[in-house]
């Protein structure tokens with residue numbers, strides 16, 4: 001359940017999906033699934049990305065693409081976002097208490113969350129409440145969220161970093177990042193979008209793009225995660241370009257909290273190698 005929800009100020013509509021979504025938020029019908037990120041080239045476990053799902057009473061597990069945009073329009077995204085951060089922290093502390101190690105988890109921020117001035121303090125409080133040291137929680141923001149007002153976004157990212165979060169740029173390469181601002185981004189890593197990874201083993205231009213982005217990222221002090229790695233040929237190509245981390249169906253689909261715990265019991269958990277900007 002989501003205990004700390006406040007009444008929403010969202011516009012009221014009679015759309016059945018809207019009614020269901022509001023009910024889902026009050027009833028806490030959401031769950032986080034966890035997809036491993038692994039190190040290149042040894043495949044050692046590095047951490048999870050938390051991905052939200054809606055456990056719909058009749059439709060089963062609904063992926064975020066089918067409800068997050070509408071949730072945003074209804075003004076409910078910040079409530080869900082707060083629950084996601086708190087749940088990820090709770091899960092990390094529970095795994096640690098169960099002897100499964102000091103796992104790190106990343107969560108995806110919505111645009112409204114990044115603009116919320118209360119976020120850094122809330123984050124600091126959450127980490128303290130769950131006894132999580134700096135760097136255990138990572139926040140993923142998309143390029144698109146930085147583009148309207150890059151100076152403001154950079155200041156907000158700095159505050160989040162100072163509050164103890166690691167930061168990454170999600171879906172990197174799909175927006176139009178300004179190289180001028182790029183130099184000043186206070187982030188640890190870039191997540192190279194699946195569109196570039198998809199044909200990296202077959203398309204010369206995509207391969208050049210991946211190689212170039214990885215080299216540039218490293219020169220600027222960022223680590224690189226390749227998203228959506230589905231086969232060995234892609235992994236081999238990206239390893240040749242010195243990619244740091246892999247995430248994709250080749251290694252694992254997103255797992256329920258319980259199955260992620262089983263994964264941790266079986267994973268080779270080796271000490272984390274510091275990333276260039278850590």
Ligand code: C2E
Nearest residue numbers: 051052063064065084108109110228229230247248249250
């Ligand atoms: P994302 O953050 O880029 O997450 C990666 C998406 O790619 C996930 O989809 C994941 O299941 C999928 N994926 C992972 N490996 C592979 C692969 O090898 N092949 C293919 N085809 N897909 C792969 P998912 O879970 O449906 O999430 C979609 C998007 O929804 C996420 O993209 C993220 O932008 C958003 N999202 C997820 N959880 C949250 C959340 O808690 N809050 C917010 N604001 N957005 C979220």
Ligand code: MG
Nearest residue numbers: 049108140170
């Ligand atoms: Mg993400």
Ligand code: MG
Nearest residue numbers: 170171191227
């Ligand atoms: Mg992504």
